[in-house]
Every structure is written in C-alpha cells, then in structure tokens.
Amino acid sequence: MPLEGKSAAAPSFAAKKTRYGPGLKDRAVTVYDKPSSFFKEAPLDLQHRLFMKLGGTHSPFRVRSEPEDPATERLAFTERDARSGLLRRLHERPALLVSSTSWTEDEDFSILLAALEKFEQLTLDGHNLPSLVCVITGKGPLREYYSRLTHQKHFQHIQVCTPWLEAEEYPLLLGERLAGGSGRRRGLKQGEQGGLDLSMKVVDMFGCCLPVCAVNFKCLHELVKHGENGLVFEDPGELAAQLQLNQFRKNLRESQQLRWDESWVQTVLPLVMDT
Secondary structure: OOOOHHHHHOOEEOOHHHOOOOOOOOOOEEOOOOOOOOOOOOOHHHHHHHHHHHHOOOHHHOOOOOOOOOOEEEOOOEEEEOOOOOEEEOOOOOEEEEEEOOOOOOOOOHHHHHHHHHHHHHHHOOOOOOOEEEEEEOOOOOHHHHHHHHHHHOOOOEEEEOOOOOOOOHHHHHOOOOOOHHHOEEEEEOOOOOOOOOOHHHHHHHHOOOOEEEEOOOOHHHOOOEOOOEEEEOOHHHHHHHOOOOOOHHHHHHOOOOOHHHHHHHHOHHHHHOO
C-alpha cells in the first residue's frame, strides 16, 4: 500500500509476517483488513426474503415438512405466519455451513468434502448431530467439477449447494443469527497457497459475528485465535470434529471490532498526515 509524503518511507503490510527485508522491521506498519459496515448480523426478515429467493432454485432452502396451516410460509430455516405476520426461526432447522471461493486450483475443496464424509459417518454411527446444509458461493473454473463430486457422494444427512449471490445478499447469508444448538453454523476458509495473505473472506465473516473454521497456514494466528473467535484445523478429521461445536459468537460480538473506515482513520491516516 503506497503512502505519500514522509510516510512513503514507512511501508504498510496486511500481516506482520510479510514485514520482511533489510531495515523494514522497525519502520513497517501492519494495516489489517477490516470488514465494511454492511457486514453485520442480519435482521430476520431480510434473512427470510433471501431464503425465499434461494429456495426457488436450491432445494436445501425449501420446506422439509408442510405446515398444518396453509397460511404459514415455511422454509428450511424460517417460517412466517401469513395471517399474523409473525416470523421465527425453526427450532429443528439444519446446521448451516457457509464458504465462499473463486473455484480455482489454489483452494483445495477436497479437504471440505472429506470432512463432510466424516461428518456423515458420525451421523450414521448414531451421534446426535443435526442435518447439515453446506452453501459454497462464488464463480470459477472448478465449480462444476466440485458440484459433480458432491452429487456422487449420495449424502443422507448433508445437502450441498453452490449458489451465486449478489453483493448485497452475501452479508445476509453470513449474518444469520444462531439460536439454540440445532442451528450451528460455521464459515470455512481454505488456505492460500502463498501462506502470507490474511483472508478478507474471514474478515467479512467476523464482521457478521460468524465463527470461522480455517485451515492452518503461516500467519493465520494474526487473524483467527484458536478457541477464541474460531477454530484452526490441519486435516479433514479435525474439521469434521469442529463442525459439531457451537461457540465463539459471543466473543465476536463482545470484541467491538473496528470497521474498515475506522481502522483507516486510526492506523493509516496519521501516517498520511505526517508530512
């Protein structure tokens, strides 16, 4: 990130691990990415509208059992009484796992598929786990390849869909609140090949108070604090075990995270004004 004036001699980086080179250690400034203000926990009515739209083309969002009252507008996660207008989350809704990707070779989603297989086996072995809906958003060259792989798995307790979301819809999906043990959700971020680039996708998930399961890489600890705001895994077995947990959202709510503009004012603006 280039700076003008005297501070042009003080380079800035997105992670401490990237502050390398002779004489840079003491002068470099770490400017962490922060979520934009629209990445936040979403109101239930906006969530319901999004689920209605997604249910039109993706079966995991559709109703699993018809309501007794035909006036009730029921989906997989929410329902609205058309007479009273009352909107609520279903108590027995599935767990919701969300990830986003550009579907390129540097993001190895075979880790996720292997973890889903292990999660499915735990359910078949009698573990008391909810059904799981895995939503992977984005466009890219390997999208169809992984879609075919998931369809070949023939999961009984897991549904996977790969919708394309508009820019204003993605924060709504991330911002779904949790209520009760049957509504667990995690954000999954695969590791970058270079290993020194903290993911903006994880930052956005944190902005929505969404706990993250992330595959480990060199500077991940600067963003994901294992056991505090998310979990770090090394292999599919660890990820499958982490999908059974439900915590950390309270920590994210109480962390009073800075937003992008606030972080810029506190960290970068003083450098720019130092002329």
